[in-house]
Amino acid sequence: MTPAAANPTLSLRNVVKTYVMGAAEVRALSDVSLEVAKNEYVAIMGPSGSGKSTLMNIIGCLDVPTSGSYSLEGQAVAELPEARLAEIRNRRIGFVFQTFNLIPRADILHNVELPLIYGGVPRAERRARAVRALEAVGLADRMKHRPNQLSGGQRQRVAIARALVHDPSLILADEPTGNLDTKTGDGIMEMLDSLHAGGQTIILVTHEEYIAQRARRTIRLRDGVVESDVARAAKVSLAESRMAESQPV
Secondary structure (H helix, E strand, O other): OOOOOOOOOEEEEEEEEEEEEOOEEEEEEEEEEEEEOOOOEEEEEOOOOOOHHHHHHHHOOOOOOOEEEEEEOOEEOOOOOHHHHHHHHHHHEEEEEOOOOOOOOOOHHHHHHHHHHHOOOOHHHHHHHHHHHHHHOOOHHHOOOOHHHOOHHHHHHHHHHHHHOOOOOEEEEEOOOOOOOHHHHHHHHHHHHHHHHOOOOEEEEOOOHHHHOOOOEEEEEEOOEEEEEEEOOOOOOHHHHHHHHHOOO
């Protein structure tokens, strides 16, 4: 098990999440406790129905636990009202989704500006920050393009720029290579590696073993509980991770 961090970026204690479906009660998470330190790179894995999406939603303040506690940067967020959760989502968490979630009719500069618009950042400042974010992901020459004028890999880079634009405490990446071919997906993973090397805390949800091995720690869920939580001593290259995945068990 990974040792507890002295000042974790996030901490879950005895988290339970249940949903009522008709007359039945479904427990998606059961007594989950874990910590993630600043600048950790964590992969969350598990079969369908394991609870990984529910865990991601709670970490991302998109949902709240039925019981238990969740703290982000020392602030207890499990029982905050929706308005405060929305503020935390906007200011502290950068989301990268499998489906990109870009506005089709807006150019990519406006797409990247959106979190800053919601956060009330003045126009000149948000425009400058969005430009810097797009420059950081190599899309300085595409700022006036719309999403449908970009490749899948470029759209995912726009999503990463949008996630970075407000300098978040945490990046949550949900199957970020799921809609991409292998070569393009490798480029996205190399970009996430670079962000981690620069000090960013990243939590990645994936069903691909070779993608998970890019992280420095893998948490596996099964039936709503943490089945294993294992740290790696060193980063694994994409070639090494694919080789390891292809080895017979």
